[in-house]
Amino acid sequence: MKPTVLVKLSFRSIFRNRMRSLLTTLGIIIGVSSVIIMVAIGEGSQAQIRDTINSMGSNLLIVMPPRGRFDANRLTQKDAERIRTEATLVSAVSGTLRRSVTVVGGSGNWSTIVYGVEPDYQAIKQWELQEGEFISEQDVKGRRKIAVIGSTVAKNLFGGVTGVGETLRIGNAPFQVVGLLKSRGTNSMGQDLDDVVLVPLTTALVRLSRNNYLSTIEISAISEDKMTEAQAEVEGILRDSHRLADDKENDFEILNQSQIIEVASSTARILTILLACIAGVSLVVGGIGIMNIMLVSVTERTREIGVRLAVGARRKDILLQFLTESIVLSLLGGAIGILFSLGVVAGLGKFSPIRAIVNPLFILVSAGFAGSVGVFFGYYPARKASGLNPIEALRTE
Amino acid sequence: MSLVVMESLRRYYGTGNGGVTVKALDGIDLEIHPGEFVAIMGASGSGKTTLMNIMGCLDLPTEGKYYLEGIDVTTLDPDRIAEIRNSKIGFVFQSFNLLPRTTALENVELPLLYRRGSQSTRALRDQAKEALSRVGLADRMDHVPSQLSGGQQQRVAIARALVNRPSLILADEPTGNLDTEMSLEIMTLFQELHRGGITIVMVTHEPDIARFAQRKVVVRDGKILQDGPIPDPARAEEVLVRFREEHTL
Known part of the structure; x- marks a missing residue:
């Protein structure tokens, strides 16, 4: 089956169950946007710390008692x-x-x-x-x-x-x-x-x-x-x-400005990583939601799978169909999550003193991560769909 | 060359370790030539559905050989078997098995999507339209199954079976869910297709339907009980005309 056909099929099935798809992707939306927002705030505060220390002087060494x-x-x-x-x-x-x-x-x-x-x-x-x-x-x-x-x-x-x-x-x-x-x-x-x-x-x-x-x-x-x-x-x-x-x-003691920056921003960095990990947990939960819905979908569409096998679909075709569906679903969630988090970051910059910096590379990374959540959590249901016996699948009500 | 050759075909179902073995097919020898219209008859549990599933490459025999157009299907890997289902066989089911909320045209296109080799979307669409016209539904292409009558749905399913120009159409109780008039319409269509040179194998337990075929194979207890030509097959078209005269007063 052509990739374009696969993607078209997924979109059709996603839009056929609009409410269900939206609720399913909500987990990914929340996961992706919280990861991005957390990291953005973390990077913002790191930059703030760096600026503060830099404002103390240039290439500064301080000798103290x-x-x-x-x-x-x-x-x-x-x-x-x-x-x-x-x-x-x-x-x-x-x-x-x-x-x-x-x-x-x-x-x-x-x-x-x-x-x-x-x-x-x-x-x-x-x-x-x-x-x-x-x-x-x-x-x-x-x-x-x-x-x-x-x-x-x-x-x-x-x-x-x-x-x-x-x-x-x-x-x-x-x-x-x-x-x-x-x-x-x-x-x-x-x-x-x-x-x-x-x-x-x-x-x-x-x-x-x-x-x-x-x-x-x-x-x-x-x-x-x-x-x-x-x-x-x-x-x-x-x-x-x-x-x-x-x-x-x-x-006496000598404080070195670059060391101070190092120490201060490594603390901030650890905090950022911690926050991102907590947010990442919600992404995993979102992935489980996708897996759940895909399993329901496979059961609901058993007959369809039987028909497809009967008219000549290979197991691989069925596997790819359901895998594409879960990837498209989680990428959609990822895209909405990215847009949402960009909105939140822009809002933070405008209406609050919190500084948040979104690294464009990180947006790509999180889109990729959302996609791999789709692959990871979509594989099991897709595998299950492609393993169905066509005779039994055609007989289910 | 024969289209279908089955040699001492057996299909056993084990019911678990130490359990009873069900002999669904127990030594079938059968040969079908291109252009035949065969009715396979038998009571439920006779093995006719298993025979059909093996003939359609949905199932494999436990023992024996099955040659489709000279190819030994029992030795092929699953992808190759899928390809054979796609290119050589067209299925028609009792319950139509159309994809819900999908237009007639898209349902007919389905087998084309799985065809190996690339062809433009446009060409595929034209081919599907042609198949739909052939079953007399050119004006219903954009209807979804719920907007079609049972007879029309079955005709869409037949168009789907025809669309890849298969060597063999397998129909499993094609009129089982239809009333008499619609059944006669479907049989008229089958006879038309048969006259056009298409090979049809139809499983049914209704003698009224079997009489439209050319040859009758009776299966019982996994064996062929009787196999012979139907001397003077009824013409579905004429029966349909008579039926309509009787019922429209």
Whole structure:
């Protein structure tokens, strides 16, 4: 029998029992669409995590005090200076000091975070300026009392004005605002990236710290694929700088941005796989529904099968007829499921903050998967149909 | 060459291990030549249906040989047997066995769909139309079985049996579900086809129907009891005319 004839026959028999076919395919529709939606949401959240971590800086290495032991902090400006001069795989280095402070401005008070930073910090964080200029080498050397502020701070301290040229007070000291950072909005964790005040590191160390230890040293590696080597280089320099013996543990910790992304997105990936598997179960249940209906159909059409065998159908022809029917049925369900899930994903993008990404390749995969559900669950009923004895089949009522 | 040759054909049905063996056919020797119109008669349980099933290649004998157009059917694989059913045999059943909710034309096309070798859909359709015209249903092609009378349904089934130009038409109680007038119409059609050179083997238990054939084979207990020509077969056409005169007053 020609394939076109087989497909035509299947469509006819599917449309002959419209309601039954629809209910049968419902299982596949739900299965396919839930798999696609789950994976789309999973991929969306992975992308979100990646973006959030990338917004922390480019090719970032962060040197911190050992985890949980901030009192053991020994990071100094000298460490930062040695990394800057000795490391070859590093393009920018800035020590930072981070303090939560209430600053006072022209039109009010504002609790924010003040960072003492060095000029390289701009490149590391890829900050762009809306107005004015960034902290310079001279500012750091001269311990100048100047500040670069984020837009949230500007809004709260100076009302509608940009604030450049104005004065704000940190503690008792007046700082002149020399720059306004371009707004970055909030990241996916809800953190306002514009709620910052940047001051020269040296000034901050004098004004906001009782000792000379840094909060972190932030470093940009020269490229993404050199991150691990750069990390090793920095580690060597710091061990030397801290005069650690070979058998001593590090008294600092280095976070590697690509590792953070790896860890965070692998968690998300595992979650995605888990969700897809649960959704996949409903696809299997849908397949069982198809098998069930195909078995009913074979019983109902026993006489038809007998007639077909009598007029010269081979067993293979009967097998293919019923197999084609279940494949067409599940592919129809798959197609409806794909359309439905695309609608849901589009709706999510429009009406909710959930990010969902549909990979076109995955649509092909799920269509293929729906088809193979048809083959797998259609084979047994089709096999049963093709094994009927024509004499008995013709005799059934 | 003979169309059908059966040599000491036996068909036993086992009723399980150690159970009784039913001898449905117990040594049949039969020869049918092209162009014959044979009636196979016998009571129910005589084995005539089994004989029919074997002749139609729906069943295989337990022992003995069956040659159809010189081909030993008992040695063939199932696909080849299906092909023989498709190309050499046309079945007509007591209960018509048309596919429901399928037009007369599509029912007639059915055997063509399973024919080996490719032919355009158009050519197949024309062939099916021709077969339907031959049984006088050219104007009913788009009717589904439920819209046709019993006699018309049986004529569609006959057209389906004819459509592949088979060597042999096998009819199993073709008038069993029809009233007298429709039965006579079907027999008229059979006689017409027979005059056109088609070989027909018909199983029936009604002597009234058997008398339209040329040759009568009586089966009892799986054996041939009697086999001989019917001296002066009745002409169904004339019987039908007379029947209509008597019943339309």
